[in-house]
C-alpha cells in the first residue's frame with residue numbers, strides 16, 4: 133500500500149495563490165471529498181467550492197486532476213490552486229489529513245517520479261538545481277540536466293560498454309579456434325580506448341559544472357596596504373570590508389557573493405601577506421594563502437607608490453590570474469613583463485580609474501570558464517566519483533584485455549555498475565536518500 137501524500141508546492145507564507153499537490157492512490161477520492169464530484173476533465177482546471185467533510189466552506193479555488201500514469205509522479209495526482217493566505221492553506225491541509233492523506237517528505241514527489249521511471253537520477257538532480265537556481269547560468273545548466281543531457285551521455289556510454297562486454301564475453305565463451313588475444317585486441321580494444329578517452333575528457337572539464345552550481349572563486353591577495361579591501365568594496369559597490377591606512381587591517385577572509393555574466397561569483401578579500409606581527413595575523417595570513425591556493429583566479433595587488441613586484445613574486449602567478457597595479461593616482465604604473473597568461477591592470481581603487489577594464493576582464497573570465505559547451509558538464513561530486521570509478525575500472529579492463537579476458541570482463545562489469553549508479557538504474561538506497569533529502573518540501 134502506497135500512502136497518498138500532499139504538500140504545498142508553492143512557497144510558504146502569504147501569497148496571491150498557493151498550489152497544494154497530492155499524489156497517490158487516494159488522490160482522486162480526496163479531490164471528490166473536498167471539491168465534490170464530478171471530477172474535472174483530466175488536466176483541465178475547474179473552479180470549485182472547496183469544503184470540509186462537514187460541508188463548511190474552505191475557499192473557492194481551481195482544481196486539477198491528473199490520472200496516473202500520465203502525471204508528474206506517475207501516480208494519480210491532484211492540485212488545488214487556492215487563495216494564498218496561511219489560514220486557507222492550513223484549512224485545506226487539515227481537510228486532506230482528514231481524508232487520510234499525509235504530508236510529504238522533502239523530495240518525495242520527485243522520488244516517486246523517479247521510482248515510476250519519469251526521471252532518472254541525473255534529471256531529478258537537475259530539477260532540484262532548477263528549483264535552487266539563482267542565476268541565468270545555473271538555470272540553463274539545470275534545465276539541460278533536467279531534460280536529459282547527462283542522462284543521454286551516461287546511457288550512451290552504458291550501451292557502448294554493454295557491446296564491449298558482449299565482445300569480451302563472446303570471446304571467452306566461444307573462442308574462435310585460435311588467437312583469442314588477437315581477436316579481442318581487434319574487436320574490444322578500439323571501442324574501449326574510445327570510451328576511456330571520452331570519460332577522461334568529461335572529467336577534465338576544469339570542474340565547470342560544479343562551479344556553475346557552487347560559484348566561481350576569486351581571491352584578492354597582496355602585501356598589507358596594497359588596497360585589496362578598497363578594491364573589494366569597489367567591486368562589491370558597498371563597504372563590505374574595513375579599510376584603514378594601517379597595514380594589517382584585514383585578518384579574516386571577507387567574502388562577497390555576486391552574479392557576473394549570469395554566474396555566481398565569490399570574491400574573497402584576504403589578510404595582507406607578510407611576516408605576521410602576532411598569532412591572530414599569522415592565522416589570517418595562513419588562511420589567505422590557503423584561499424589563494426584553492427581559488428579559481430587570483431587577483432594579485434601591488435601598491436605602485438611603494439613596491440615593484442620582483443621576479444619571484446611574478447613567478448607565483450598562474451596563467452589566468454591577474455596582476456593589479458593599484459594607486460596609479462599616486463605614481464605611474466611601472467612597465468612589467470608579466471608571465472604568460474597573466475593580465476596586468478593599472479587601476480586606482482580611490483578614483484575608479486581602470487576599474488571598468490578590470491571588471492570587463494573578470495566578467496569575460498567567468499563567462500569563458502563557465503559557459504555551456506556542447507557536451508554537458510558533470511555538476512556534482514557524485515557524478516565525478518562515479519565517472520572516476522568507471523574510468524579506473526575501464527583502464528584495468530584495458531590492461532587485462534588480451535592476457536586475462538575474464539579479469540577484463542569483471543572490470544568492465546564494475547565500470548558498468550558505476551555508470552548505472554550515476555543514472556540510478558541500479559539503486560543504491562543511501563545514494564537515493566541523500567539525493568532526495570536535498571529537495572525542498574513540495575518537490
Ligand SMILES: Nc1nc2c(c(=O)[nH]1)N(C=O)[C@@H](CNc1ccc(C(=O)N[C@@H](CCC(=O)O)C(=O)O)cc1)CN2
Pocket residue numbers: 151198201202203204211250
Ligand atoms: N501547476 C503545476 N505547474 C508546474 C508543475 C506542476 O506539477 N504543477 N511542474 C512540476 O514539476 C512543472 C511542470 N512539470 C511537469 C512535468 C510533467 C507533468 C506531467 O503531467 N507529465 C505526464 C504527462 C505528459 C504530457 O501530457 O505531455 C507524464 O509525464 O506522463 C506535469 C508537469 C512546473 N510547473
Ligand SMILES: Nc1nc2c(ncn2[C@@H]2O[C@H](COP(=O)(O)OP(=O)(O)OP(=O)(O)O)[C@@H](O)[C@H]2O)c(=O)[nH]1
Pocket residue numbers: 354355356357358359360361362363374375376377378379380381382383402403404405458459460461462479480481482483
Ligand atoms: N591614493 C590611493 N589610496 C588608496 C588606493 N587604494 C587604497 N588606498 C588606501 O590605502 C590604504 C590601505 O587600503 P586597504 O584597502 O585597507 O588595503 P589592504 O590591502 O586591504 O590592506 P590590509 O588589509 O592591511 O592587507 C587605505 O588608506 C586606502 O584608502 C588608491 O588607489 N589610491
Ligand SMILES: [Mg+2]
Pocket residue numbers: 360361362373374375381382401402404
Ligand atoms: Mg584589507
